[in-house]
Amino acid sequence: MEVYVLAVVVIIVALIFDGVNGFHDAANAIATAITTGALKARTAIIMAAGMNLIGALMGTAVAAVIARDIVDMTQVSAEQQLFLVIAALLGAIGWNLITWWFGLPSSSTHAIIGGLMGAGLAEQIAGNDVHIKLAKVVEKVIDPMVLSPVVGFGLALIIMVILNKIIKKANLKETDKFFRSAQIFTSASLALGHGFQDAQKSMGLMFMAAAPVGFFGIQPGQTEIPLQIILMASLAISVGTMAGGQRIIHTLGSKITVLSPQKGFVAEAVSSAVLFISAYFVHAPISTTHTVTSAIAGTGASDDIRAVKWSTLKNIVMAWIITVPSAGLIGFMFEEVFRMLFM
Template identity: 50%
Template sequence: MELALVIAVVVVALTFDYTNGFHDAANAIATSVSTRALTPRVALIMAAIMNFIGAFLGQEVANTVGSVISPPSGSDGLVVVLAGLLGAIAWNLLTWYYGLPSSSSHALIGGLVGAALASGTFVQWTTVRDKVLIPMILSPLFAFAAAFAVMLTIMWVFRRRNPHRMQRNFRVLQTVSAAAMALGHGLQDAQKTMGVIFLALLAGGFVSPGDDLPLWVIIAAASAISAGTYAGGWRIMRTLGRRIIALDPARGFAAESVAATVLYTTAFVYSAPISTTHTITSAVMGVGATKRFSAVRWGVAKSIVAAWILTFPMAGLAAAGCFWVSHLLIEALP
C-alpha cells in the first residue's frame, strides 16, 4: 500500500512539475517574444534547455520546501503530500485557463500547508514565515524598484545614442537575459518538486532526514519541467508580454536581467522558494513605469495581484478538500 502511494505521489509531483513548466513558460520568454528578439518556438526550446540545466545547480530551495511540513511516516503522511500536490495542480490549471500568471510556488506551498492543517500535521510556521511569506512580499517590491532604477540608468547612459541601433542591440542582448531567466526558473521551480518528492520518500521510509536528493529525482524533475516548458504557456505569455505593457527590447532586457538576479540571489543566498511569476511580472511593471505610470495597464495588474493574494489560501483550501476525499477513499478500500 505504501509503495503504491509513494509511486502515486511521485507521478502526481511530476505532473505538477509539468504543469508548472507550461504555466510558467511565459516567465522566461514572454518579453523576448513580444519584442521579437526571439521567435516563440526558438524561445521555448531555449527555455526548456535552460530549465533542465538550472535544475542541477543546487538543492537549497528543495531543502526548504521539504521542511515546510513534517508529515507522519507511512500512508497517512503520503496522503497529506498527495493532497497538497492535487490542490496546487487544481489552482494552477484554473489560473492557466484564465491566463492569470499566478505563482506555482505559492500554490504548492499553500497546498502542502492546507493539507497539513486538514490532517493535523505539524507545519513549520517559522520556515513558512521566513522563507515563504516575507520573500513573497519583498521580492516583487524589490523587482519593481530595481527594474525601474535599471531602466532609468539605461535611458540616461544611452540618451545620446541612435534609438533604432540601441533597440537592435538590446534585442540581441535579450537572448542572454531570457536564457538567464530560464536558468533561474529551473533553479527555483524544479527544486520545489524535488522537495515534495523527497517528503514522499521520507514518509515512505525510502530516505532519511539529511540525505541528499537521489539523482533520479533531480533528473525526473528537470525533465518534467522542461517538457512542460516546451509545451508552452501561450495564454499567460500574452498577459505578460503585451497586456501589462507593450515592451521594447531595452525594457525587456532590463526586466529579465533584474528578475534573473533576484531568482539567483534568493535561491543561493536565502534558500527561499520565491515566485518566478511574481518576480518577472513586477519587473515588467517597473520598466513600464519609466515611460509613464499610466503606460502600465494597471487594471490587468490589479487582476494579477488579486490572483497572487488568493493563491496561497485557495490552493490550501483545494488541498484540504483533496485530503478529506482521499482519506475517505483510502478508508473505504478493503
C-alpha cells in the same frame, strides 16, 4: 492502498506538477523576448526548456525548504504522509490550471505551499500529529513573497531610468537591435533561474513521497536529495516547458505595459538576478512569476506611471493574494476526501 504503490503514484503526480509548472511558467522567461521580437516563439520555448533543464541540476537548497520547513508530518504513518503530499499536489495543480485557463501568471511556488498548508491543516483539525511550521513559513515564504516583487519593481524602475538617460541620444534603431540581441542572453539566464528555483520544489515533494518508504536508497533522517530525484524533476520541468504557455505569454508580453527591447532586457536581467540571489544565499522558494511581472511593471513605470496597465496588474495581484488560500482550500478538500476513503 499498498503504501509502495501509493508512493509511486505520488511521485508520478509530483512529476505531473513539475510538467504543469513548466508550461504554466514557461512564459515568465520568454514572454518579453517574444513580444519584442528578440526570439521567435518556437526558438524561445526550446531555449527555455534547455535552460530549465540545466538550471534544475544546479542545487537543492530550495528543495530542502519545501521538504522540511513547511509541514512537519514525521510523527504520522507513511500512508498519512503520502496522502498529505498528493492532496497538496492536487491542490497546486488544480489552481495552476485554473489560472492558466484565464491567462493569469500566478505562482506555482505559492500554489504548492498553499496546498501543503491546506492538507496539513486538514490533518491538524482531524487531531493527527501534523504541524504547520508557521514561523518558517513566514521567514521562508511570506517575507520573500512580499519582498521579491517590491525588489523586482524597484530595481527595474531605477535601472530603466538610468539606462534611458544613457541611451537618450543614441540611434533608436541601432539601440533596439543591440538590446534584442542582448535579450537572448537575459531570457536564457531567466530560464536558467526558473529551472533552478521551480524544479527544486518538485524535488522536495518527490523527496517527501520517497522518504517514508525508503525509495532511491533514502535512509531515515537523510536530508540529501538523491540524484535520481534531481534528474527526474529536471526532465519533467523541461518537457513541460516545451508545451509553451501561450495564454500567459500574451498577458505578460502585452497586457502590463508596452515593451521595448530595452525594457525586456532590464526586466529579464533584474528577474534572473533576484532568482539566483534568493536561491543561492537566502534559500527561499520565491515566485518567478511575481518577480518577472513586477520587473516588467517597473520598466513601464520608468516612462510614465500611466504607461503601466494597472487594471491588468490589479487582477494579477489579486490572483497572487488568493493563490495560497485557494490552493490550500483545494488541498484541504482532497485531504478530507482521502482521509474519509482510505485512512
